[in-house]
Amino acid sequence: MTITVDAGELGADDLMARLKDGERVVVRTEFVGETREVTLRFDGETFYCDTPTRLHRHDDEAEMRTCIENQGYAADA
Numbered sequence: 001m002t003i004t005v006d007a008g009e010l011g012a013d014d015l016m017a018r019l020k021d022g023e024r025v026v027v028r029t030e031f032v033g034e035t036r037e038v039t040l041r042f043d044g045e046t047f048y049c050d051t052p053t054r055l056h057r058h059d060d061e062a063e064m065r066t067c068i069e070n071q072g073y074a075a076d077a
Helices: 012-020 061-070
Strands: 002-006 024-031 034-042 047-050 055-058
Touching (some): 012 024, 034 061, 047 061
Parallel strands (some): 002 024
Antiparallel strands (some): 024 034, 047 055
């Protein structure tokens, strides 16, 4: 299942729970005045952030959570 949300719409805990449940999360975010989509996903071993320009891989939940928070994809805690 794939859901689409705006950046900051869901908290980091909710995003992580959805990823671990097998959902893909497409996050709409603003970058230099344009709307971009980033796809967050988890294959059971590795977390991924598919951006328009590169693929980020994260080996564990802590790395993925840090990325989500640093990039502004999650709501402020």
